[in-house]
Amino acid sequence: MAAMKKLVVGNWKMHGSRSVNAELLQGLLAADLSTSAPRADVAVCPPFVYLADAVAALQGGAIAVGSQDVSVQAQGAFTGEVAGPMLRELGVRYTIVGHSERRTYHAESDQLVADKARAALSHGLVPIVCVGETLAEREADQTEAVVGRQLQAVIDTLGADLVRVVVAYEPVWAIGTGKTASPEQAQAVHAFLRARLTAAQADAARVPLLYGGSVKPDNAAELFSQADIDGGLIGGASLKAADFAAIARAA
Ligand code: PGA
Numbered sequence: 001m002a003a004m005k006k007l008v009v010g011n012w013k014m015h016g017s018r019s020v021n022a023e024l025l026q027g028l029l030a031a032d033l034s035t036s037a038p039r040a041d042v043a044v045c046p047p048f049v050y051l052a053d054a055v056a057a058l059q060g061g062a063i064a065v066g067s068q069d070v071s072v073q074a075q076g077a078f079t080g081e082v083a084g085p086m087l088r089e090l091g092v093r094y095t096i097v098g099h100s101e102r103r104t105y106h107a108e109s110d111q112l113v114a115d116k117a118r119a120a121l122s123h124g125l126v127p128i129v130c131v132g133e134t135l136a137e138r139e140a141d142q143t144e145a146v147v148g149r150q151l152q153a154v155i156d157t158l159g160a161d162l163v164r165v166v167v168a169y170e171p172v173w174a175i176g177t178g179k180t181a182s183p184e185q186a187q188a189v190h191a192f193l194r195a196r197l198t199a200a201q202a203d204a205a206r207v208p209l210l211y212g213g214s215v216k217p218d219n220a221a222e223l224f225s226q227a228d229i230d231g232g233l234i235g236g237a238s239l240k241a242a243d244f245a246a247i248a249r250a251a
Pocket residue numbers: 011170174175176177178212213214215233234235236237
């Protein structure tokens with residue numbers, strides 16, 4: 001998969017304000033990523049309320065916009081939810097589904113996450129499906145069982161559309177903790193995910209596999225050089241234009 005263009009996605013989580021975001025996006029535009037990071041496709045995922053601002057600020061440029069979640073429903077009486085067609089209408093391209101913070105704080109099940117991926121695809125969005133084990137699960141040697149189970153729901157639910165997703169491996173113990181998985185640890189799980197995808201469907205070998213969890217400018221290049229790491233999902237470091245641009249250039 002090494003020849004494929006990398007995908008570098010910023011997950012802003014619940015951070016920012018109109019003025020802070022404007023400055024961050026200006027910084028990213030000034031970094032001229034299509035020239036300085038030609039081997040990376042880049043996207044940012046602000047909170048819902050800022051998506052329209054981000055799309056407007058990035059109009060016509062190389063940086064795409066994604067949301068951090070999407071409803072399984074297309075419309076209706078679902079207070080607080082945001083539907084795929086609404087995101088599409090704004091010009092949003094990606095949506096993160098099944099981030100560990102949503103699985104943990106909103107009790108999202110493997111099946112709900114898979115259903116969100118299916119909803120995203122049906123409305124023209126590219127789902128970035130997150131999988132990952134907790135520290136306790138890793139220590140109990142359950143990493144492959146956990147990420148395998150999370151991925152299986154997506155495989156079973158999407159059928160032939162499996163080839164259209166992006167998968168992000170984010171070990172929960174590495175998110176926001178400063179503890180990055182070593183390139184070898186990350187590569188091992190990515191190779192496992194690649195094998196599972198390919199066993200389900202030969203074409204799914206080309207599903208981009210992102211690594212997430214404390215990716216920083218100083219560890220990005222080594223992570224991205226692994227055979228089955230096709231890019232990154234970046235939290236904290238995506239809030240600083242210089243750091244996020246450096247990570248994109250590391251691709
Ligand atoms: P982090 O977050 O880069 O701050 O560890 C990654 C994520 O949760 O997507």
